[in-house]
Each structure stands twice: as structure tokens, then as C-alpha cells.
Amino acid sequence: MSEPQFIQLYQHNATAVAQELLLGLSAPQAFTSPKYLYDALGSRLFEAITELPEYDLTRTEAQLMRLHSADMAKHLPSGACWIDLGAGNCEKAGRLLGPMQAGRYVAVDISVDFVRQALDSLQRQHPGLRMAGLGTDFSGGLELPEALALAPAQPRVLFYPGSSIGNFTPEQALDFLQSLHRACGTAAGSGLLIGVDLIKDAAELEAAYDDMLGVTAAFDLNLLLHINRLVGSDFSVRDWRHLSRFNADQSRVEMHLQARQTVRVQWPGGERLFAQGETIHTENACKWRVPGFEALLLSAGFASTRVWTDPAQRFAVLWAAA
Incomplete structure (x- = not known):
């Protein structure tokens, strides 16, 4: 059985993290990057969110x-190297590696x-499949290191499920998708398989971002405890409440913490009042309509798209050929 390869590129820089957070907290409209929601507790709370009746995206x-x-398998290249972005527990890609006849993961x-x-568990299920773990922060764009030794002639399937693209503004999403297009390489058949949440009532x-049990509120408020650890601030959770609101002009749900x-x-x-x-x-x-997101993919350099939706057209998965 093959042994997974592990490459850790990202190195935590406490000074840079603190500077980034304090810059956002000092802005006229204070803000933080959503990546700071996902400390150990935040990640567990998000897993719970995916089980809530209000949040049906997953x-x-x-x-x-x-x-x-079965239809996806007709359009995606067989024998491809699957590059799973934000892989986490690897479950989503793990269900597809066999049906899609992946050649590497x-x-x-x-x-x-x-x-x-x-x-390690996935490797036991697919003992002949070459696997690697890559530790990197790709939120500012994806770069694949030479140490992966990707074969230039092997097509690549970049896999980005879960509608995480919605955390980017349209301008940021365009820049990010352009970096994914570059990461597809030059092999024929390469492309991007991406999940997108669609506009609803x-x-x-x-409600999907402010559930009745208050799990999403706990997820949002836990950010304050994470910030305290990262920058030495003295946020008190009891001073804040969670807000969720749909910004129709920007076609996005916004999460905010509001001072009570x-x-x-x-x-x-430093300090802030x-x-x-x-x-x-x-x-x-951000929530999308299919034609708008297809146009964004084409603007990012992808050549064509194929779209699949659920029967109620609440969510879409798109294959964008590079």
C-alpha cells in the first residue's frame, strides 16, 4: 500500500496574524476574515451547523x-489528479474518487x-492511489509546490465544494478563480468542479445563518475568544450578539457581531470604543444565479461550463473546463 506524502508550507506567524486582525478591527466598519471563525471549537460548531434543519446546503x-x-463521470477526465481544496475530513472527495476513476489525490x-x-484512512480504502496532504493557506490564491511532483501530462480536477466561494466578494472571487485556472496546468481535460449556493428567499x-438553537450564534461569538488568544484583546462574549442579514444589493448573507x-x-x-x-x-x-456564476468562470479564463442542480434548484455544482 502507498504511504501518503505530507507537505506543510503554511507557517503560523503570530505577528502577521495580529496585524491583520487589528487592521480590520480598527477600520471604520470593523471586520475580520472568516478564516478566523475556524479554530478548534469553531470547526466543531460548524460541523454541527451542517446538521441543522435551517442549513440544508451540505x-x-x-x-x-x-x-x-454518473453524468459527472462522463464529463470529468478519468485518471486525473484530484486536488481537494479545504479538504478537512476528505469525505466529500472520498465518495467520488472511485466513481470518477481518480489517478491521484x-x-x-x-x-x-x-x-x-x-x-491515512482514505489511503487504506484506495491502497493503490497516490495521495498527498498539502498544508497551505490558499485564501489568497492557490500555488502548487514543485515538491508535489505533479505530472504535467496528467489532467487535474480542482475540487472546491461546499460553496466556500461565497466567502469572497465577486472581485475577490474573480482573482481567486484566476489562480485556480492557472493551477489547472496545461494538461488536456483539466478543470474545476465547484459548488455554489443559489439565491433563495x-x-x-x-434563518440558515441564525438558527433557532443558536449554534450559528455560538460559532460567530466564539470568534471573539479566538481573537483574544491571537492578539491579547479583552472581548467579552456577553457584550455582543450575533446578527444575520441578507444584503439584497450585494446578493449575500452577512454575519455581524453587534455591541449590546x-x-x-x-x-x-491599542483599544477601540x-x-x-x-x-x-x-x-x-454570497449567493449566485447560475448564469452569473458561469460568466464569472469564463471571465477567470475557463473555456466552458457544465451545470448540475438539485431538483429544487437550491444549489449548483459546475464543471468548468480549463
Whole structure:
């Protein structure tokens, strides 16, 4: 049986992280990157969110993959190297490697430790398949290191499920998709398989990000504890409430943390007074219509698209040929 290869590129830089966070917290509209929602507890809370009745994105995507996997296999290259972006537990890609006749698998996450156990398990299920774990922060664009020794003639399937593309503004999404197009390489048949959440009723979208059990609120508020550890600030969770709202002009759900009363937050070398009702913008979840997202893919350099949706057209998976 093959042994997975592990390459760790990302190295935590505490000073750079603190500078990034404090720059956002000091902006006129305070904000943080959504990647800081996912510390150890935040990641577990998000797993719980995917089980909530209000948040059906994950279940709908899984149903869509089951319904259309045979047709997808007709359009995706066999023997390809699958590059799984934000692989986590590797389950989504793991269900497709056999039906899609993958020739290699690369699990990409910010830390190879996140995927190590899952990759070891997946390797036992596919003992003849070459596998690798790549630890890198690809939020600013994807670059594949030479150490992976990717074969230039082997087609690549970049796999980005779950509608994580929604965390980017349209301008950021274009830049990111351009980097994915470059990462597809030059082999014939390469492309991107990507999940996209579609526009729905505003009340339904807001409920999906503010559930009745308060799990999403806990997920958002936990960010404050993570920031305290990263920058030495003194946020108190009890001073803040979670807000979810659909911004129709921007076609996105926004998550915010709102100050319950005027509160002064301090950190080494600085502070900020937040007025009652002032917010910290913690995440965007952009929603798309299929034609608009197809146009974005074409603008990013992809040559053609193939679209699959669930019966209710709540979610879409697109194959964009490079």
C-alpha cells in the first residue's frame, strides 16, 4: 500500500496574524476574515451547523452529487489528479474518487495535521492511489509546490465544494478563480468542479445563518475568544450578539457581531470604543444565479461550463473546463 506524502508550507506567524486582525478591527466598519471563525471549537460548531434543519446546503450538495455522479463521470477526465481544496475530513472527495476513476489525490488544507488521519484512512480504502496532504493557506490564491511532483501530462480536477466561494466578494472571487485556472496546468481535460449556493428567499437565507438553537450564534461569538488568544484583546462574549442579514444589493448573507451596549475593547498597544449597535462584520456568504456564476468562470479564463442542480434548484455544482 502507498504511504501518503505530507507537505506543510503554511507557517503560523503570530505577528502577521495580529496585524491583520487589528487592521480590520480598527477600520471604520470593523471586520475580520472568516478564516478566523475556524479554530478548534469553531470547526466543531460548524460541523454541527451542517446538521441543522435551517442549513440544508451540505445535505443538498450531497444529494446532488449522488443524483448526478454518473453524468459527472462522463464529463470529468478519468485518471486525473484530484486536488481537494479545504479538504478537512476528505469525505466529500472520498465518495467520488472511485466513481470518477481518480489517478491521484491531493488534500489541501491550512494544516496537514487537519487531514492526516482522514488521509491515512482514505489511503487504506484506495491502497493503490497516490495521495498527498498539502498544508497551505490558499485564501489568497492557490500555488502548487514543485515538491508535489505533479505530472504535467496528467489532467487535474480542482475540487472546491461546499460553496466556500461565497466567502469572497465577486472581485475577490474573480482573482481567486484566476489562480485556480492557472493551477489547472496545461494538461488536456483539466478543470474545476465547484459548488455554489443559489439565491433563495431572504428570510430563508437569514434563518440558515441564525438558527433557532443558536449554534450559528455560538460559532460567530466564539470568534471573539479566538481573537483574544491571537492578539491579547479583552472581548467579552456577553457584550455582543450575533446578527444575520441578507444584503439584497450585494446578493449575500452577512454575519455581524453587534455591541449590546457601548463597550471599550483593549489590546496591547491599542483599544477601540464600540458604540451600542456598532458591528464587526465577520463573514459574507454570497449567493449566485447560475448564469452569473458561469460568466464569472469564463471571465477567470475557463473555456466552458457544465451545470448540475438539485431538483429544487437550491444549489449548483459546475464543471468548468480549463
